[in-house]
Every structure is written in C-alpha cells, then in structure tokens.
Amino acid sequence: MNRLPAIPAAAVLISLLMVGVVLSLTQGAVSMPASGSLTAIWDAVFSSDRSGLLSHEKVIVLELRLPRLLLAMLVGAILAQCGAVMQGLFRNPLADPGIIGVSSGAAVGAVLAIVVLPVAWQIWAVPTAAFVAGLLTTLLVYSLARSSAGTSVVMLLLAGVAVAAFAGAGIGFLSYFTDDTRLRELSVWQMGSLNGANHQLVLLALVGFVVLAIWFQRRAGPLNAFLLGESEARHLGVPVERMKLELIVLAALGVGIAVACSGIIGFVGLVVPHLVRLSCGPDHRRLLPLSALTGAVLLMLSDLAARTLVSPAELPVGLLTALLGAPFFLILLLQQRKQWSLSGA
Amino acid sequence: MRIVKMTGSLLAGLMLALQVQAAEPMRLISADAGATNMIVALGLADSLVAVDVTSPASGDLAELPRIGYHRNLSAEGLLSLSPTHLVGTDHMGPDTTLSVLEGAGVELIRLPAAYSLPALESNLKTMAEALGREAQAQSLLDRFAAQTAELQTHSLKGNKVAFILSARGGFRLAGAGSNAGQAMIDLLGADNVADFENYRTVSMESLLAMEPDVILVAGEMSGDPAAALLDSQPLLAHTPAGKRGHIYSVDGASLVAGLSLAALDEAERVANAVGNPDPSSH
Numbered sequence: 001m002n003r004l005p006a007i008p009a010a011a012v013l014i015s016l017l018m019v020g021v022v023l024s025l026t027q028g029a030v031s032m033p034a035s036g037s038l039t040a041i042w043d044a045v046f047s048s049d050r051s052g053l054l055s056h057e058k059v060i061v062l063e064l065r066l067p068r069l070l071l072a073m074l075v076g077a078i079l080a081q082c083g084a085v086m087q088g089l090f091r092n093p094l095a096d097p098g099i100i101g102v103s104s105g106a107a108v109g110a111v112l113a114i115v116v117l118p119v120a121w122q123i124w125a126v127p128t129a130a131f132v133a134g135l136l137t138t139l140l141v142y143s144l145a146r147s148s149a150g151t152s153v154v155m156l157l158l159a160g161v162a163v164a165a166f167a168g169a170g171i172g173f174l175s176y177f178t179d180d181t182r183l184r185e186l187s188v189w190q191m192g193s194l195n196g197a198n199h200q201l202v203l204l205a206l207v208g209f210v211v212l213a214i215w216f217q218r219r220a221g222p223l224n225a226f227l228l229g230e231s232e233a234r235h236l237g238v239p240v241e242r243m244k245l246e247l248i249v250l251a252a253l254g255v256g257i258a259v260a261c262s263g264i265i266g267f268v269g270l271v272v273p274h275l276v277r278l279s280c281g282p283d284h285r286r287l288l289p290l291s292a293l294t295g296a297v298l299l300m301l302s303d304l305a306a307r308t309l310v311s312p313a314e315l316p317v318g319l320l321t322a323l324l325g326a327p328f329f330l331i332l333l334l335q336q337r338k339q340w341s342l343s344g345a
Numbered sequence: 346m347r348i349v350k351m352t353g354s355l356l357a358g359l360m361l362a363l364q365v366q367a368a369e370p371m372r373l374i375s376a377d378a379g380a381t382n383m384i385v386a387l388g389l390a391d392s393l394v395a396v397d398v399t400s401p402a403s404g405d406l407a408e409l410p411r412i413g414y415h416r417n418l419s420a421e422g423l424l425s426l427s428p429t430h431l432v433g434t435d436h437m438g439p440d441t442t443l444s445v446l447e448g449a450g451v452e453l454i455r456l457p458a459a460y461s462l463p464a465l466e467s468n469l470k471t472m473a474e475a476l477g478r479e480a481q482a483q484s485l486l487d488r489f490a491a492q493t494a495e496l497q498t499h500s501l502k503g504n505k506v507a508f509i510l511s512a513r514g515g516f517r518l519a520g521a522g523s524n525a526g527q528a529m530i531d532l533l534g535a536d537n538v539a540d541f542e543n544y545r546t547v548s549m550e551s552l553l554a555m556e557p558d559v560i561l562v563a564g565e566m567s568g569d570p571a572a573a574l575l576d577s578q579p580l581l582a583h584t585p586a587g588k589r590g591h592i593y594s595v596d597g598a599s600l601v602a603g604l605s606l607a608a609l610d611e612a613e614r615v616a617n618a619v620g621n622p623d624p625s626s627h
Contacts, residue, residue: 029425179543196439312422313413
C-alpha cells in the first residue's frame with residue numbers, strides 16, 4: 001500500500017481549499033475585479049475602504065458569495081465527518097448517515113412540514129422538522145437494535161433499512177395526496193441547494209462543526225478500537241454501548257444540521273471518507289480531520305460549479321458532488337484493484 | 346438579514362439617484378410563463394432581459410438568458426443582468442434571494458396564481474399599474490371580455506371533461522380545487538369528470554368508467570400530445586370523447602401557474618373545435 005503521509009495530504013487539501021476560497025469569492029454571475037472582491041473582505045473586517053467596489057458589488061461579495069462559501073465548507077465538512085464516524089462505528093463500507101435512518105427521518109419531517117403546515121411557516125418549520133424527525137428516527141432505530149445483550153450492529157443496519165423503506169412509503173403517500181404547488185416545493189428541497197445561505201445558517205453550521213469536530217477527534221482512539229471488532233474494543237477498555245449511543249446521536253445531530261442548512265446533499269458523507277481512507281489509511285486520528293477538509297473542498301468546488309456553469313440559473317449542487325467525486329472514487333478503486341492483483345500474484 | 350436590509354436601503358437610495366439622473370429604460374426579468382405572456386401582451390417584449398425555464402423559447406424570446414426554476418432563483422445570477430423589475434408568481438424563492446434583490450432596488454411584482462378569470466384580470470391590472478402600461482391593459486381587458494363572451498356562446502355546459510396532465514404509468518388527472526386543469530374546465534363552462542381534489546393518478550379502467558365527453562391533454566404543442574396519447578392508449582377511443590373525436594391538446598406552458606392570457610386562447614380554440622369537430626383530426 002503506498003499511502004500518502006497525512007501532513008503533505010493535509011497541505012495539499014489546505015492549498016486546494018485556499019484556491020477554492022479565492023475562486024468562490026471572485027467568480028460568479030456578476031463580473032467584478034478579482035482584487036476588489038478580495039479587498040472587500042479586508043474592508044469589512046478592518047472597516048477600511050480600499051476595494052474600490054460599488055456598494056451593491058460589496059453586497060454581492062459579503063452577503064451572497066461569502067456566506068454561501070462558508071456554508072458549503074461547513075456542511076461539506078460536517079457530512080464527511082459524520083460519514084467517517086458511521087463507517088467506523090459500523091465497520092461497514094456502505095454505511096453513511098442514511099443507514100441509521102437520519103436522512104430518511106429528516107426527509108419525512110421536512111416533507112410533513114411542507115405538506116401539512118401553512119406555507120408562511122415553512123422558512124423555519126422545514127429545517128426544524130427535518131432536524132427533530134431525523135433525531136427521533138435515529139433513536140427509534142437504535143432502540144430497536146438494543147437488547148439486554150447490547151446493541152446488535154446487524155439489527156441496527158436492518159432496522160435502518162426497514163425504517164428507511166417505511167419513510168420512503170410515507171413520503172410517497174404524502175406526495176400523492178398533496179397539491180402540485182407543494183409537490184414542486186418538495187422536489188426542489190430534495191435536490192438540496194446552498195442558495196438560501198445567510199448569517200444565521202452559517203452560525204448554526206459553524207457551531208455544529210466546531211462541537212462535532214472536537215468531540216469526534218476525542219473519540220478517534222475508541223473508533224480505532226472499534227475497527228478491530230466490538231468485543232475487542234470492549235477488552236481494550238472502551239465503554240462500547242455508551243460510545244455507540246453517543247456517536248450515533250452526534251452524527252444524527254450533524255446530519256440534522258446539514259439537512260436544515262441545505263436540504264439533502266448526497267454522496268459527500270458516503271464517498272469522502274472512502275477517498276481519504278483509500279489514500280491515507282484508516283487511522284481515525286487522521287481520517288477525521290482529512291475527511292472534514294476533503295468534504296469542505298468537494299462541496300465548495302461543487303457549489304462554485306453549480307452557481308457559475310449555467311448562470312444566471314443554477315444547478316442542484318447534489319448533482320455536482322456526485323459528478324466531481326465519483327470519477328475520483330473510481331480511479332482510486334481501480335488503483336486499489338491493481339495492487340490487490342499484484343499482491344495476489 | 347439586518348445588514349442586508351441596511352446595505353439594501355443605502356443601495357436603493359443610490360439606485361434611485363441614478364435613475365433620476367438617467368431615467369434608465371426598464372429591464373424586466375420574468376420568472377413565470379404566464380408573466381412572460383402578459384409582458385409580451387403589454388408590448389414590453391423588448392424590455393425583457395431574461396426569462397425562466399417555463400417561458401416559451403420561441404421567436405424574440407429564444408435569445409434571452411434563462412434564469413432556471415422560479416423556486417430556486419440565484420440572487421447573483423439575477424443581479425448580473427441588472428434588472429429593474431422581477432415579475433413572477435408568489436411561488437418565487439428562496440426568500441434570501443428575494444430579500445437581496447429587494448435590497449438592491451429591484452422591484453418585485455409577485456402575482457398570486459390565477460384560477461379564475463377575475464383573478465387573471467386583477468393580475469393583469471396589478472402588472473400594468475406597476476409597469477405603467479394601463480392603456481395597453483385596457484385594450485387587453487376589452488379583448489378579454491370579447492373572448493369571455495365568445496366562450497359563453499360556445500359553452501360546453503353539461504359536458505364532462507377529463508384534463509390529463511401526463512399519461513406515464515396511469516393517467517394523472519386534474520381533480521377539483523385550485524389547479525390549472527380545473528380552471529381550464531371552468532373556462533369552458535364544463536364539468537370535471539373527476540370528483541377528487543388536486544391531481545391524482547387513475548387507471549384506464551376508471552377513466553373509461555368516468556365516460557368523459559371531452560379529453561384535454563396537456564403537453565408541449567410541438568409533440569401533439571393528444572395524438573401521441575391516442576397512439577399509445579388506443580383504448581381511449583372507446584370513451585365518448587374518443588368516439589366523437591373530442592380529444593384535444595392544450596399547451597401546458599399556458600397553465601404553469603394557473604391561468605394565463607394564452608390559456609384563454611387555448612380555451613377558445615378547444616370550445617370552437619368541440620362546436621365544429623374537424624373529421625380529419627382526432
């Protein structure tokens with residue numbers, strides 16, 4: 001295995017992040033001098049006036065591009081970290097936050113809010129309902145899988161699948177009986193978008209990210225122990241049951257925040273941790289921060305493409321995360337296969 | 346949000362100052378096919394700088410940039426076209442985009458979806474007032490009255506009409522309540538075959554049992570949806586509508602968010618066709 005050492009990998013990711021930040025701030029439907037866009041940020045921080053931009057151009061940089069860029073980075077990082085934790089916890093490469101019912105639960109909550117509640121409430125009701133329903137579904141799945149003998153991972157996964165199927169039927173049922181205006185509302189929400197970025201959402205995502213990143217990092221050791229198997233982890237002194245509950249609730253919280261900020265954005269939580277694991281190894285102390293960085297880069301670049309490619313219109317960002325991420329993932333898998341066949345020969 | 350509003354009002358002041366100086370021409374963005382239709386009818390086609398995906402892509406409008414879907418408008422994308430007005434339905438969003446546009450001094454004209462003639466009339470008046478085109482609106486309203494009278498003489502009273510939105514995996518049928526299909530049936534003065542609310546999917550068997558006298562098929566007119574439907578579902582020929590050749594296409598773009606001016610023309614066309622069926626067509 002020729003794995004990349006973590007420090008150079010992080011350096012590459014951070015420089016990619018920087019390039020992405022600069023591009024996101026300077027590129028957009030409205031063309032402005034690039035240096036002006038960057039100095040506008042400086043001006044806002046130090047309340048100087050050097051950018052030479054007109055005041056409405058400053059609004060575009062400070063009120064549109066900046067919050068969106070920050071939200072993309074934070075949501076991408078949160079989703080990727082939650083995915084990495086889920087995969088580690090369940091020792092299952094296909095685990096993503098969806099598998100324990102967070103996403104399907106959140107979707108049911110949001111759909112319910114869109115279909116049942118008055119339109120005027122939707123701005124805050126949809127994210128709140130998504131968040132609460134996601135957390136409740138996760139706890140339901142968890143309690144189904146719990147017995148006096150502990151929590152069965154197989155039961156957890158199967159219960160997650162069952163609940164997701166049930167949720168899918170619920171969404172289908174609700175959309176069958178709703179009117180066509182709300183149906184269109186639903187389909188837009190399900191595609192996910194960072195278009196609604198504002199200061200409150202950025203703040204919510206920032207708090208969520210900081211709390212989760214620190215907490216997850218402190219659990220990197222136990223997560224590594226989980227990789228050996230649950231009983232092995234127990235013998236290593238990890239309080240397995242408590243750790244599982246804690247991490248599941250935290251991941252549900254993270255996904256809930258992400259869904260509340262940007263709707264459903266697929267692919268990041270599933271594939272980013274794989275990308276990192278394939279190139280830098282499975283040690284969670286490195287996997288978690290590198291996943292966060294990669295998730296941030298992927299979602300930021302996807303959103304940059306989403307809002308510039310077909311301007312003045314916009315593409316759904318979920319399409320682009322898959323479009324940009326999937327080829328990378330396939331290339332890595334192919335390399336992996338080559339190595340397996342070499343070592344097998 | 347507060348900062349948006351603050352910078353917005355500063356900006357609005359600035360724009361106002363600029364407008365007084367130069368009396369800029371109007372730059373309109375339409376986010377709905379019905380609104381586009383109205384703008385063109387008011388003689389403002391030249392002031393349009395962009396339209397949404399549902400607006401027709403023919404004639405003068407073919408060259409205009411497309412702003413995408415009206416529920417997911419991009420604030421920066423729209424601002425890059427430096428519009429003076431954004432016209433659309435009250436479904437436009439997201440709210441962040443709208444408040445940024447408003448803050449930048451773009452005038453928003455949000456019209457509720459019209460499911461009846463009076464609602465369409467009041468939308469037309471609102472728009473004409475906001476764009477300073479009252480005179481043109483008056484002549485449109487006169488034509489309106491003439492068309493309505495025409496429709497009343499050709500009323501399909503007593504006929505049962507089925508409005509089919511799409512026919513993939515069953516027929517998506519317009520039910521009662523606030524939807525464009527029902528509004529179209531009301532325009533024709535006919536009765537809806539469906540007794541449920543909103544759109545629902547029904548089977549061929551239920552459709553046969555409903556015995557529609559007239560079937561309307563929504564779709565893109567270039568594809569002749571009625572003929573295509575009859576080709577793929579030959580059993581439709583056994584409905585009263587099929588036997589008498591009363592299966593007609595209706596331009597879906599005229600009914601995107603309720604009724605539009607074009608929907609009136611469509612209703613008139615259908616009413617005339619039912620009155621004088623052309624044996625050569627379906």
